[in-house]
Amino acid sequence: MIMNDMAAASLPARARKPDWIRVKAPAGAAFAETKGLMRRLGLATVCEEAACPNIGECWTKKHATVMILGDTCTRACAFCNVKTGMPRAVDPLEPQHTADAAAELGLEHIVVTSVDRDDLPDGGASQFVRVIEALRRTTPATTIEILTPDFRNKAQAAVEAIVAARPDVYNHNLETVPRLYPTIRPGARYYASLRLLESVKRHDPSIFTKSGLMTGLGEERLEVHQVMDDMRSADIDFLTMGQYLQPTPRHAKVIEFTAPKTFEAYAAIARAKGFLLVAASPLTRSSYHAGDDFSKLRAAREAKLSSAR
Secondary structure (H helix, E strand, O other), rough: OOOOOHHHHHOOOOOOOHHHHOOOOOOOOOOHHHHHHHHHHOEEEHHHOOOOOOHHHHHHOOOOEEEOOOOOOOOOOOOOOOOOOOOOOOOOOOHHHHHHHHHHHOOOOEEEEEEOOOOOOOOHHHHHHHOOOHHHOOOOOOOEEOOOOOOOOHHHHHHHHHHHHHHEEEEOOOOOHHHHHHHHHOOOOOOOHHHEEEHHHHHHOOOOOEEEEEEOOOOOOOHHHHHHHHHHHHOOOEEEEOOOOOOOOOOOOOOOOOOHHHHHHHHHHHHHOOOEEEEOOOOOOOOOOOOHHHHHHHHHHHHHHHHHO
């Protein structure tokens, strides 16, 4: 929807970004090739739809996070730039196209996420399963990381089906502290998201679990520490933390830009609480450097098991 000049003028201005959060505009032949491949295969990416600040770096390296189940979400979270509305029918070719993209890009590790599909009987879980199966057939050496929604009111069956397909990493982001859920993530429930991740471990302890938090939405330091404790109680292996950036004036405001040193302090506390791996910086996002982080995650688990022998 196009706003008229008067409506646009009434919206609050976005906070000016500090130097440490600024990135170069995407450009170059490799970037264009990645974009062209996604268009040719009819795939959406969270890199574009969520206005990720790292798109230039990642696409230049031919790393892209595929967003399955279309590009339209059935929810309207206050932080997210993905469009909302009534989604189209699920594309039966999407799983194989995702696998073809992984093969053409030569991906050693792929991250697959999705919009919320509350309109589907299984919340879209079966499409995740089909994508995992297509990847295993087409590019069996590629390790698979999925970033799922919460499958509201369908989580148990959804988790069982996806875990049976055996992704290497199961990610679901808590996003923020419980106090802010009513305004930032109103369609979700904090403890339901925690139980989902806990359920993954209960069904298959060998699958790495991962979750992420945004900073700058008005959370308090001790609230963040409590979320870390809750995550460890759910046996989550990997924590990511990054700065929230307001995508448009209609989205939730940035209350504060978290300094790099604060992220370093959060990371130190998280490691002390027992996470296998922590990635925390202003530009950290769920799939940023995911392949390198997966290698570190495996090494950290092997080191932990060796020390326990």
